[in-house]
Amino acid sequence: MKRLLSSAGALAGLIGLLVVLNGGAPTWAEDGVTDKEVIIGAGMDLTGAVANWGVNIKAGMEAVFDRVNDAGGVHGRKIKLIAYDHVYQPPKAVTNAKRLVERDKVFVMMGHLGTPTTKAIKEYLEEKQVPNIFPATLASMWTTSGKWHVGDLASYADQTWLIIDYLVNERKIKKIASFYQDDEYGLDGHLAGKARLKQYELAYVAEVDYKRADIDFSSQAAKLKESGAEAVIVQAVYREPPRLAEQCHAIGYYPQFIGPGPIVVNKTIELGGKHVEGLIGVEVYPLPTDPGPFLDLYRADMKKYFPGLPPDTTNLYGYQKAALFVEALQRTGRNLTRDSLLKSIESIKDWDPGWGLKYSYGGDNRRGMSRVGRLVMVKNGKWTKMSQWIELKEGGRR
Amino acid sequence: MVEILTSQVVSGLATGCVYALIALGFVLIFKATDVVNFAQGEFVMASGFISYTLLIRFELPYWLVFLATIALSGIMGVALERVVVRPIMTAPIFSIVIATIGASIVMRSSAGILYGYDVLPLPTIFSKDPIHWGVLNFTLMDAGVIGSSLVIMVVLYLFFKLTKTGTAMRATAQSQTAARLMGVSVGRIFSLTWAISAGIGGVAGVLIAPIIYLDPNLGFIGVKAFAGAILGGFGSIPGAIVGGMLLGILENLSGYFFNAGIKQVSTYILLILVLVVRPGGLFGAAPIRRV
Structure with a gap:
């Protein structure tokens, strides 16, 4: 017992020392956020039963991030997406989430694909307090599960x-x-x-x-x-x-x-x-062939960054998520923390990226553009x- | 009710025939060389992609594609035997099995790298429109799959029974030493066995890919066919055929009478039941253990 206490004491001392030593350098309070970069993570199905969705959502998100990064990033930070393949299998999704959070130190989980796969990591993300932003699943649970989960479209x-x-x-x-x-x-x-x-x-x-x-x-x-x-x-x-x-x-x-x-x-x-x-x-969002400035930009970005992938509802789904995420980063400003990001998402009211439909958050509303469909x-x-x-x-x- | 049941049996039989073809590939190689080739399912997948490429990219006529796919699949089988299996033929059997599993992973990943992991529709000459024939309700697709499979099985039977090479292959399966003493080139027979097994896998691929779509994970169908082969009695050719067919029908009926969950495990429940009662499988000889 005594030995345990003394080693715990030593450990605490060591941590304290590290904190003091680190004090001089410019650091950010959150994982995944540095001076020049914000690292976000996603679990995708890239080789399994819903790979068509996975490959395209990832491409759609990256098309937005590539354009934003080419223009200098958001508030000086470039967005880096790390996506691992979970093959639409919940156990693999859990392993990937742990790798993303604990080793890659991602700032948030963004666009995580699949209802069963995202449900499998739900409690883990809550425990680690990593926000689950716009998961690529429209199950109603993401709009009613509290602080750490933010949905985007109608369930x-x-x-x-x-x-x-x-x-x-x-x-x-x-x-x-x-x-x-x-x-x-x-x-x-x-x-x-x-x-x-x-x-x-x-x-x-x-x-x-x-x-x-x-x-x-x-x-x-x-x-x-x-x-x-x-x-x-x-x-x-x-x-x-x-x-x-x-x-x-x-x-x-x-x-x-x-x-x-x-x-x-x-x-x-x-x-x-x-x-x-x-x-x-x-x-629950326009067809990729519909008119509108946002969809023109989408088609141009896809053509520029992913010429091999034709416009499809799948990559547009990822694209709109990334555009909404960039808007939230813009609103958050330079002081980027998980809390400040969640707050700025809540500040989004009647925001139209340019396709005639509006996103709104606030209070308990975790739905974004929830009420619209055709x-x-x-x-x-x-x-x-x-x-x-x-x-x-x-x-x-x- | 009767109509629906018969349609279940017919479509189950069509899937079962494909299982039977793949199971046949397992058994032929096992009988001749004592190797269980876990890359058998991958021949099915690869031949699906070969015929996709020939049909869509080179726009060749269907019958030519069918023959070319079988030939190319056969060549793939010989290549696998020469490159992966032959060099380690003297190694313990487990090493060879692991090597074939390795080969299957390499083949699956190569297909993924070349074609992506998206599902692709493979065209077929058989129509999927319904045909009514008394109480029978089926599609030309079902009939085509069942018919083609039966033709292949009969051709194989005649080949083994009537040709000199076929007899040499049966002799090798019985006793390699005796066959060698009779002047049979055992090495050549091994290659031929792999070519035939892979070729049958190729037929299965061309038949099943238009039904369940083409993707690099198609080869996992081999797992079910393997279960079919064991059900029939691993090592028995009629066993592989009957086991595969039974499995296809059973899957459909259990899905119909119960639900998707039962359907998924029904294969293995039946497998366990049969093995408890007849450890050698339906057609296999009971294993003799000498003490």
Whole structure:
């Protein structure tokens, strides 16, 4: 015991000495922030089941950072993004997060991809007090989990309410089924849809799940057909809707497929061809081909920094996150700490980057541009607008 | 109900046929050379990318691509045997197994570096539109996969049964020493076995990639096929075929009667059950342990 105490004392002395010695040099209070640089981290899927999203979100974010860095950075600091591949697997996401926080000493986690993967590091980030800024997941948990988590766009729950309202009110469809990824991602929209249906005194006629990275859905297709559902909500990403549609069509079953933002990707059309004609998705930010100065800048930046990647909803998603992050850094000024960054995000009110939609934060609001969405449909092999921007209800899961 | 069940069985059988082809590749190499080649799944993946390149980048006709892919895949098999396996043939079996796992990682990463990790659609000549035939509900794709697989299996059977080379291969599988004494060039037979196994893997790749999309992780399908081979009795050719087919059907039915979670583990539950009752697998001889 005595030895333990004395070694603890020695350690404390050593730390004290280090602090004193370090006092002369210009240091910043936070990890990842130096005189000339701010280092941010992200876990991405670069080689796994949702790699199309991962590779493009990373590129979209870097396009903004490259432009800003070429112009001298923000308040004299260049932005450096360190991204590791978690292959859309929660255990790998945890290892990567520890590496980013403890070894690379990142200032914040920014644009971390995937609901199950980000959920896996949620408590770790809270414990280490590292903000989780604009994670690349729109599960509703990021808007309601307190100080350390900041979302950006309308959640899957909100989007699913829009889907149910559209199906029930406009299409007069009452037989609705849910096909969902069996994890926190799929459940967010699935449960919200259930709650919304209940308000219409309806219920799903079938609830079928699939596992991340599954690619054979013939049994799900059979169950959906048997339920007689006229519409199937696909709480999935881009590989599943084309495959499910194909397998439903193979047994002579042609329901209306409809799903939240993650399916609205050109890859869905590339994989599905004629089987995804008529597929409906929810958009929570403009299409990459829409007009507007911000989208012009996006197209120019992507062409300059990532000429190999065509404009797509995936890289635009990363791009808008990075633009919002740069705006927050601008507002924070030279004295950059985790607290000051979070405060300046809260100061963002009605901020429009130049595409006609506004971000607002403040108080408990961790949603940014939460309330806006619209429907898009695959027509002649292209995502096409179906409606104008709609003010979304804040969808609950109960 | 009956219609849906039959459609489940048919589409399961199509996937099962592909498992069976890959399992066949495992078993052929194992029988001839006592090596378990864990890069077998990677032949499937690689041939998917080969046919993608020939079809999309070189715009060759489909039948030519089909044949060229099988040939190129076969050459890849010989190369793997010559470069990776042959030099360490005298090493303990575990070293060889690890070497094939290493080779599979190298192949997967190379595909990732060359083509990226995004999923790609591979065109096919078989239509995915539904066909009704009595209570049968299927697509031309299913029928094409099942038909092509059966043709390959019959051709292989005839090759082993009727040709001199086939007989030499069977002899080598029985006893390398005896075959050598009879004037069979065992080294040449090894190369040929790897070429045939990889070629069958190539057929599986061309058939399955349009169904489950093409990406560098496609080779993991080999794990399921391996389970199919064990189910049938590792080392038995009919076992590999039946085991693979059963697995495909079982997966579909368990997904239909239960949920996605059960579907995922159903393969392994069945595998354990079969091995408890028949340790040698369905068609394998029970292992004899001499005390």
